[in-house]
Amino acid sequence: MYSFTNYNILKPDEKMFVGLNNYTRLLSDSVFQKSILNTLYFTVLVVPLQLFFALGLALLVNKKMKGMKFFRLAFFSPTILSLVVISMLWSYIYNPDNGLLNAMLQSFHLPPQPFLTSADQAMNCLIIMSAWQGAGYQMMIFLGGLQDIPEYLYDASSIDGATSVQKFKYITLPGLKNISLLIIITITISAFQLLIQPMLMTGGGPLDSTVSIVYEIYQYGYKYRDMGYGCAMTVVFTIMILAVALVQKKFLTEKDD
Amino acid sequence: MEQNNKSKGRTAVYCIFLLVLACIFMFPLLWMVVSSFKSDTAIYSDMTSIKAFLLPFTDFSPFNYSNVVNKYPIIHAAFNSFSYILVIIVLSEIVNSMAGYAFARLKFPFSNAIFSLIIMLIIVPIQTIMLPQFVIVYNLGWVNNYMGLIAPVIANCLYIFLFRQTFLNIPAEIEEAGVIDGANEFVIFFRLVIPLVKPTMATVAILNFIGMWNDFVWPTMVITSPDLQTIQMALSTMFQVKPQILGEIMAGLTIVTIPVLFIFLFLQKYYVQGIASTGAKN
Numbered sequence: 423m424y425s426f427t428n429y430n431i432l433k434p435d436e437k438m439f440v441g442l443n444n445y446t447r448l449l450s451d452s453v454f455q456k457s458i459l460n461t462l463y464f465t466v467l468v469v470p471l472q473l474f475f476a477l478g479l480a481l482l483v484n485k486k487m488k489g490m491k492f493f494r495l496a497f498f499s500p501t502i503l504s505l506v507v508i509s510m511l512w513s514y515i516y517n518p519d520n521g522l523l524n525a526m527l528q529s530f531h532l533p534p535q536p537f538l539t540s541a542d543q544a545m546n547c548l549i550i551m552s553a554w555q556g557a558g559y560q561m562m563i564f565l566g567g568l569q570d571i572p573e574y575l576y577d578a579s580s581i582d583g584a585t586s587v588q589k590f591k592y593i594t595l596p597g598l599k600n601i602s603l604l605i606i607i608t609i610t611i612s613a614f615q616l617l618i619q620p621m622l623m624t625g626g627g628p629l630d631s632t633v634s635i636v637y638e639i640y641q642y643g644y645k646y647r648d649m650g651y652g653c654a655m656t657v658v659f660t661i662m663i664l665a666v667a668l669v670q671k672k673f674l675t676e677k678d679d
Numbered sequence: 680m681e682q683n684n685k686s687k688g689r690t691a692v693y694c695i696f697l698l699v700l701a702c703i704f705m706f707p708l709l710w711m712v713v714s715s716f717k718s719d720t721a722i723y724s725d726m727t728s729i730k731a732f733l734l735p736f737t738d739f740s741p742f743n744y745s746n747v748v749n750k751y752p753i754i755h756a757a758f759n760s761f762s763y764i765l766v767i768i769v770l771s772e773i774v775n776s777m778a779g780y781a782f783a784r785l786k787f788p789f790s791n792a793i794f795s796l797i798i799m800l801i802i803v804p805i806q807t808i809m810l811p812q813f814v815i816v817y818n819l820g821w822v823n824n825y826m827g828l829i830a831p832v833i834a835n836c837l838y839i840f841l842f843r844q845t846f847l848n849i850p851a852e853i854e855e856a857g858v859i860d861g862a863n864e865f866v867i868f869f870r871l872v873i874p875l876v877k878p879t880m881a882t883v884a885i886l887n888f889i890g891m892w893n894d895f896v897w898p899t900m901v902i903t904s905p906d907l908q909t910i911q912m913a914l915s916t917m918f919q920v921k922p923q924i925l926g927e928i929m930a931g932l933t934i935v936t937i938p939v940l941f942i943f944l945f946l947q948k949y950y951v952q953g954i955a956s957t958g959a960k961n
Contacts, residue, residue, distance in 0.1 A: 482700070485693075487690060495943075495944075496705055502939050503708075503936055503939070504893030504911055504935065507936055510928065511707050511711050522726055525726035526726070554704075615805075617896060653811065656810055659806065660803075663807075
């Protein structure tokens with residue numbers, strides 16, 4: 423039971439009570455501020471992207487055809503890989519000199535991209551990779567939700583002459599609302615936890631463009647052994663997550679009429 | 680009849696479409712496995728064409744695998760991981776099932792409040808407690824010791840929740856019959872009750888294994904000597920060694936993925952069930 427209750431014990435007084443020193447230090451730490459921006463950027467893009475993938479894939483595999491199981495597994499497979507494996511694999515895919523993507527681009531006579539070595543593209547690369555990895559998990563949850571929507575709603579609307587688009591808009595989407603909320607919150611919380619990808623793939627660079635909050639927590643708390651400071655960051659991190667989760671919950675359930 | 684042919688055609692097209700999509704989606708994995716069987720020159724020269732994804736029938740080279748196993752302590756690390764994960768699974772089953780049982784059946788003061796707390800703690804991200812947990816483990820002298828890996832993860836809010844839900848769905852008559860038969864020792868209860876929750880135990884075991892097998896950050900913080908490395912740690916050291924032989928790295932990645940893939944393919948029923956129940960928890 424160690425893991426649960428104590429993230430407050432080590433607030434800025436590791437060996438010596440330093441009061442709010444750590445927090446004021448945070449306020450002027452530009453790298454930490456960058457990490458917040460980066461993490462927010464990552465989250466804001468990853469959530470819709472992964473949601474889109476997951477929902478799209480779920481809709482595609484929600485047919486009662488034999489062999490569907492194979493496709494579901496195929497789309498789900500990236501999620502069982504460890505982040506270490508995925509980070510290493512995609513480092514080679516994204517490698518600007520002899521990576522798979524640039525090789526493919528070249529064979530189509532398109533210009534090679536700097537990917538992870540460019541401050542502009544690096545984060546986007548991580549975003550796409552992470553959305554790819556996580557989509558399968560949410561796809562399964564969406565599938566469950568889709569299958570919970572009663573058939574007769576669709577049949578009745580067919581009788582009324584509804585088109586597939588209308589069916590989607592008025593039956594499918596509302597039926598998925600609760601699940602979507604859960605999924606959005608889940609992806610958001612996972613997105614905030616971004617750590618392994620920058621750690622293994624970019625080391626936070628280039629130019630600190632891929633530094634995430636948890637990466638900073640790890641650096642200070644573990645590598646530099648500056649526990650007090652790291653914990654102060656952790657507190658900020660936790661407050662942010664809670665705030666975001668609550669905001670999402672409020673904002674997305676208000677639409678319930 | 681004409682409609683039958685039409686819809687058969689549509690189904691076929693749909694399948695082909697999905698197949699293409701699946702291949703595109705899985706291209707990194709395909710590339711990884713295929714490349715693990717090639718020599719490095721072959722990998723680099725194949726990259727610009729579709730051959731990157733095709734198994735090399737002419738140039739099949741399993742040497743990457745033997746090289747990897749010889750050069751890097753992958754087997755040793757795998758053994759390490761298997762051992763400590765096994766301990767985790769056993770302890771976790773015992774502790775979490777008992778806790779779930781207690782919450783489902785026994786009435787004790789504040790049980791509802793505590794359980795609500797447990798549910799809320801499910802969503803606490805591990806990073807929040809990562810540092811304090813490290814300090815505790817450090818002060819207990821469990822750094823570079825498997826206790827540091829095992830102890831913090833045995834009790835798990837999610838699994839307690841799963842067990843409790845399962846127990847709630849089992850009628851109490853079976854236990855009452857046991858009491859009537861004079862069996863009021865906990866040991867006998869566990870012979871009666873535990874077999875009823877085998878699916879949940881399977882799910883918990885699988886989720887535990889996959890979670891722990893893939894875990895990287897926490898073991899990196901706790902384990903400092905290369906001898907005790909876990910499998911993911913050993914894998915990441917491959918990444919830092921130069922010169923990098925791509926084929927060997929691919930072989931390493933594939934090796935590390937095999938146990939999880941194995942569980943996934945053959946035990947997916949329980950795995951998917953576990954995911955569905957984590958989805959249903961809200």
